[in-house]
Amino acid sequence: MKRFYQMVEASNRRFPDGVEPFQMATRLLEECGEIASEINLWENSGIKRQKHGDPKKENIANEIRQAMVELVKIACYYHVENELEQSIEKSINQSKLEGLID
Numbered sequence: 001m002k003r004f005y006q007m008v009e010a011s012n013r014r015f016p017d018g019v020e021p022f023q024m025a026t027r028l029l030e031e032c033g034e035i036a037s038e039i040n041l042w043e044n045s046g047i048k049r050q051k052h053g054d055p056k057k058e059n060i061a062n063e064i065r066q067a068m069v070e071l072v073k074i075a076c077y078y079h080v081e082n083e084l085e086q087s088i089e090k091s092i093n094q095s096k097l098e099g100l101i102d
Helices: 002-014 022-044 048-052 058-075 083-095
Strands: none
Touching: 002 058, 022 048, 022 058, 058 083
C-alpha cells in the first residue's frame, strides 16, 4: 500500500486542482473504460487488433494501475486508509480460514 500512497501523493502534487471527489470518480470511470478497451483487444473483440495490433501486457497493467491509484486517492481523500488496510487484511484472513488461500 505504501507505493500506492506515494503514487497518490505524486499525482496530487502534479494535478493539485484535480483532487475533488467527483473529479477522482470521473477519472476512475475513465480508467475503467480504458481497461475495458484493453480487454476488448486481449479478447480479440471487434476490430481492435486490426487497428492497434497485438495486446501488450504493459498497456493493460498500466491501465489497471491507474484505476487502482484513483481508488486509493478516494480512500485518502476520505481519510480511510487504515480502514482500507484493515478491510484488506480481514478479507485475506477470511479467505485463509475458508481454505481458499494459504
